[in-house]
Amino acid sequence: MSLFIRLCQGMLVSLEIFFLTLLFSLPLGMLVALGSMSGKKLIKKPIRIYILIMRGTPLILQLVFVLYAPFYLFGINLNRFTAAIIAFVLNYAAYMSEIYRAGIESIPIGQYEAASVLGFTKFQTFFRIVLPQVVKRILPPVSNEVITLIKDTALVQVVGISELFRVAQNEASRVFSTNPLFIAGIFYFVMNWLVTKVFHSMEERLSYYR
Amino acid sequence: MLKVSNVYKSFDGKEVLKDVTFEIRKGEVVAIIGPSGSGKSTLLRCINLLERIDKGAIVVNGNVMVRTSDSGKAVYENDKTLRKIRLNLGLVFQNFNLFPHFSVLRNITEAPIHVAGMTRSEANKIAFELLEKMGLSDKKDAYPHQLSGGQSQRVAIARALALKPEVLFLDEPTSALDPELTIEVLKVIKKLAAEKMTMAVVTHEMNFAKEVADRIIFMDRGQIIEEGTPKMLFENPLNERTRAFIRGFNN
Numbered sequence: 042m043s044l045f046i047r048l049c050q051g052m053l054v055s056l057e058i059f060f061l062t063l064l065f066s067l068p069l070g071m072l073v074a075l076g077s078m079s080g081k082k083l084i085k086k087p088i089r090i091y092i093l094i095m096r097g098t099p100l101i102l103q104l105v106f107v108l109y110a111p112f113y114l115f116g117i118n119l120n121r122f123t124a125a126i127i128a129f130v131l132n133y134a135a136y137m138s139e140i141y142r143a144g145i146e147s148i149p150i151g152q153y154e155a156a157s158v159l160g161f162t163k164f165q166t167f168f169r170i171v172l173p174q175v176v177k178r179i180l181p182p183v184s185n186e187v188i189t190l191i192k193d194t195a196l197v198q199v200v201g202i203s204e205l206f207r208v209a210q211n212e213a214s215r216v217f218s219t220n221p222l223f224i225a226g227i228f229y230f231v232m233n234w235l236v237t238k239v240f241h242s243m244e245e246r247l248s249y250y251r
Numbered sequence: 252m253l254k255v256s257n258v259y260k261s262f263d264g265k266e267v268l269k270d271v272t273f274e275i276r277k278g279e280v281v282a283i284i285g286p287s288g289s290g291k292s293t294l295l296r297c298i299n300l301l302e303r304i305d306k307g308a309i310v311v312n313g314n315v316m317v318r319t320s321d322s323g324k325a326v327y328e329n330d331k332t333l334r335k336i337r338l339n340l341g342l343v344f345q346n347f348n349l350f351p352h353f354s355v356l357r358n359i360t361e362a363p364i365h366v367a368g369m370t371r372s373e374a375n376k377i378a379f380e381l382l383e384k385m386g387l388s389d390k391k392d393a394y395p396h397q398l399s400g401g402q403s404q405r406v407a408i409a410r411a412l413a414l415k416p417e418v419l420f421l422d423e424p425t426s427a428l429d430p431e432l433t434i435e436v437l438k439v440i441k442k443l444a445a446e447k448m449t450m451a452v453v454t455h456e457m458n459f460a461k462e463v464a465d466r467i468i469f470m471d472r473g474q475i476i477e478e479g480t481p482k483m484l485f486e487n488p489l490n491e492r493t494r495a496f497i498r499g500f501n502n
Contacts, residue, residue: 154301155348159362159414160338169361173352250351251396 044212044221051208052228055194058204062129062190069130070137077142095135101196104128108200125197133190140182144175177247184240188233205229252277252449253298253340253418257319258307260290260297267293268304269473275418278447282454282464282481286496290473291453292345295420299342300333311336312417338367341411345423347403349395355382355406356391359413367414374413381409385439401432405439412443419443421452437463457500461485469493 076088095103107128111117119127148171156166195206203211209225253275260268267290275281283291296302298309300316304325308318314336317327327333350358359381360374369377382388385405395403404424411419421440425433437459443450444463454460460467461481468478469490477484477493488494 149348151344151346151348152350155344155350157301158299158337158340158342159410160334160366161362162334165365169365170350177352250394 044216044224047208047212048205048221048225048228051203051205051225052232054202055191055204055206056232058125058129058194058197058202059191061126062133063187065126065130066133066137069134071141073134073138074141074145077138078145092135092138095132096139100128100132100193101199103132104196104200107131121200121202125200125202129190129193129197133186136186137183140179140186141175143182144179145171147178148174177244177250180240180244180247184236187236187240191232191236192229252279252312253451254308254310255294255298256308256310258294258297258309259305260293260302261305267473268297271307271470271473271475273468273475273478275449275451277417277449279449279465280444280463281451281466281468282460283451283468283470284454284457284460284496285470285476289470291470292422294470295342295422295451295453299340299420300337301342303327311339314339338414339417341414341416341419343404343407343411343419343421343424345426347395347400347407347427349398349403349407349410351395353394354391355387355393355395355398358395358406359410362410363413377413377415378409381412384442385409386435399432400428401435404428404432404436408436408439408443412448418449418451421450421454423453423455425454425456457485457497469496471496 073088073092076084077092079085079088104125108119108121108124111119111124152170152174153166156170161169194204197204198207198210205225205228206222209221212221213219255274256272258268258271259266271290271294273281283294285291293302297304304317306319306323306325309316310318314332315328316333316336317325320326328336350361353361356375356378359378360371363369363374363377364371379388379391382391385408387402387405387409390398390402390406395406398406404427408419408421408424424440425436428436433456437456440450440452440459441463452460452464464481466478467481467484469476469484469488469492471492477488477490484493485497488497
């Protein structure tokens with residue numbers, strides 16, 4: 042029973058990282074997407090480079106980098122948890138931005154033209170006409186990312202945070218059995234089953250139009 | 252009502268509009284005909300600010316949208332002024348461009364409420380009247396994917412009319428429709444013409460142009476070649492190119 046409680050405690054840490062990452066990376070990804078489509082080179086270029094680096098290097102390395110680089114560069118000591126969240130948010134915002142960009146670019150130009158002829162401002166066109174249609178189109182790829190995020194939370198152990206998988210490993214070596222690892226696997230599976238359910242119901246709710 | 256003078260427009264060095272000058276008077280129905288690629292749609296798109304002209308002037312109801320500076324370049328008013336002037340113009344597209352995530356009613360009322368600042372009940376009242384006129388009262392809660400092409404185009408016309416534009420432009424409104432659906436859309440346009448709605452229609456429907464238009468403009472290779480009453484243009488065209496084009500249709 043104490044195994045179960047300890048795994049649950051680990052899961053809470055994993056969930057905390059999961060929710061905080063989503064909370065910040067979903068909106069940040071949109072800003073990054075808009076920047077990466079900007080007509081201004083001064084905005085577009087650096088953002089493209091940021092996306093390239095975030096997608097081109099291992100998340101596990103980014104975690105280590107965000108934890109130690111501020112200390113070596115500026116003498117600032119980041120708290121482990123904060124560092125993990127920053128690394129995750131930066132990484133996931135890059136992936137999300139590409140999904141947003143694909144979604145935004147898939148909206149036919151005619152929608153913008155119709156909105157413009159009806160006198161909508163650019164701001165209104167984006168929030169009233171474009172974004173709602175983008176949300177519907179990107180739900181499947183976003184659910185992919187969210188599911189991956191649940192499993193990626195296991196990586197934060199490299200900066201010394203005891204999340205679900207770390208706890209399971211500790212338990213496994215303590216009781217000298219792989220069972221805790223498999224039980225942790227079931228925990229991940231159940232979380233992702235819930236994520237899948239949530240996305241499915243959102244898709245269902247948006248299925249009133251095509 | 253609308254004055255277009257000496258408009259030039261080119262895409263990547265290719266001139267698509269060359270010195271186009273014409274006028275639309277209040278209550279008039281103008282049909283713009285001509286072969287594909289003659290610049291008809293570009294002309295409508297320029298008037299409706301979907302494209303920017305290189306040179307020339309466009310004046311709506313005495314309000315200048317764009318004029319030519321002394322250095323010979325087109326100068327547009329600021330965005331806010333343009334948006335205000337543009338509310339006098341309505342445009343209906345060949346492929347409708349309805350908003351798929353809005354019901355028919357909301358497609359029509361969204362701009363009156365959020366652009367023109369009407370209350371929801373005012374906008375709804377106008378929308379119901381327009382739907383009735385379009386013969387679509389029973390479709391107000393439908394979504395665009397549930398409509399036929401002809402119904403979609405009639406909703407698009409209602410959407411454009413809801414802002415009470417002074418001039419309605421229609422860019423090949425029936426080109427995406429089969430003959431049966433074309434008839435129902437043309438019927439609606441004829442109804443509007445009978446109510447003295449000022450309209451400019453780019454069309455390939457020669458019989459419709461002949462029947463409904465007060466004036467026909469024939470365009471070819473970016474220029475207005477000839478304009479006149481349907482009788483003049485169809486029975487006694489002055490220009491050789493007009494003659495060839497109309498002969499092609501009669502065969």
